[in-house]
Amino acid sequence: MIGAVELSKRYAKGLEFYDQGLLIDSLAEFEAVLSSAKQGSPEAKLAAFYLGEVHARLAEESIQRGAREHAEQHLREAISRNPKFPDLHYQLAQIIADAGAIREAMTELEAGLKLNPDYAKAMLMLGILSYQIGEYAAAARHITRAAEIEPRYATSTYNDAMSAHNKGEHRKALALLSELSLTNVDDISFHFGIGKKRYRSGDYRGAAEAFEQALSVNSSYPDIRNWYGLALMGCGENEKAFEQFQAALEINPNYVGAVINAGVACEMMGLKDDAESFYRRSLQLDPDNLEARERLAHGEWLN
Template sequence: MTKNEYGIQCMQEGKWEEAVKAFSEAIEENPNDAVSYINFGNVLTAVGEREKAVNFFKKALTIDPKAGAAFYALGNLYYESEQYIEAKDFLEKAIKAGLENSDGYFMLGMTLLQLDQPKLALPYLQRSIELNPDDSDARFQYALCLAGEELYEEAISQLEKVIEKVPNHADAYYNLGVAYAGYKEDANQALAFFTKALDIQKDHVLAANGKKLMEQYLQQ
């Protein structure tokens, strides 16, 4: 087992000090290996040393300018710091560098949503769920994005897939209620969805408001 492999194993087991030691030794043995710097940055991120982590990811990129994992890690750090323009830049570079995983596409889609660019976010969220169909969080965000672009039939289809996978997803039921109330004009089904959302999450204020409106409408 290499030092990097051992360090990753330590991270998975929450042995942060041992992981730091392993990655430090890996860097000492081979200071021109970008992977070791990326791994060290990841462990620093995990223990909250974000500024130091940035330095290690940037060092990795000086060694390997096409290190997609370093671009991705930097994109995540900037996203968490709400520096969305910088996050977008690094996440785009990660994908251009060949990082073909669902998380990269999802994070770029989420970043574009934060920048109020839902139309641009849509294909990245779509690609994310193509790469990982089991990611219900990505599918839910994709559904919201579709609804925002008034692609309601597809949004409903995606929300239905979310609740198939996560039967207690209150927000998915709420958004189905909104779609059935507004787009489908089916007050009874909308009421059923709002009620289901409240059964799951009793303090869901939006679902409670939706339920009240549907009940008032049906009583007319």
């Protein structure tokens, strides 16, 4: 059994390896934490979360190498750790559909859509797979819904595909739908990148919308919630911003940036005592944090 101090060190080491892209090393550290931490404790929950993330990233690497069997194994392990991540179900559906397991892939997509009914990319894929097995009426409903959720699917290719469908030209429709599926609309990193770019240009409302889109795919990324909170503060919505910082800290209580930003949001709302508490908490996590010290000094709280 690992002691509390060693547990914290191994968790920190796992994060360090994760950030450096040393995924196998990171996997070993988080597995050690999970096996020793008390079940249901914050340490166990965080270790499980990051184990899922590591397996998801290993799956991506496996896909890039063409090692689809390994990718499937990692995705199934990721889902076992984080079953409420719609994008993991979508990625697994892609892998097993390519292997010919259409019905199983559809089941994974339905699981993802149960978690996020507005997951347009999953809805479109469900429609295409339904089309492949001849369930044309259901397929048309799914595809139409996908275009309603995500207007960027409503292209000329979409119109041509639906026209072919209505004429009973199913082979042509399927080919056009496969082309439509290449449209990049729901990629987390895409929306996250757009959000950061808009934020840095001062378009806080546009940034908030982009971060919302990223979170609609996977709501459990603390860094996206932190950026979303910053954008909301830029819009003057400090209470909503604070909720996002709190949500980030529920996922990762040691996220220093979110702790400081929660303090800033409190300060903006006139909650000086709460702001001080967050700044001091950030110094407990990172004693050398200059921003926290400066904010405490500015508020004449620093002893």
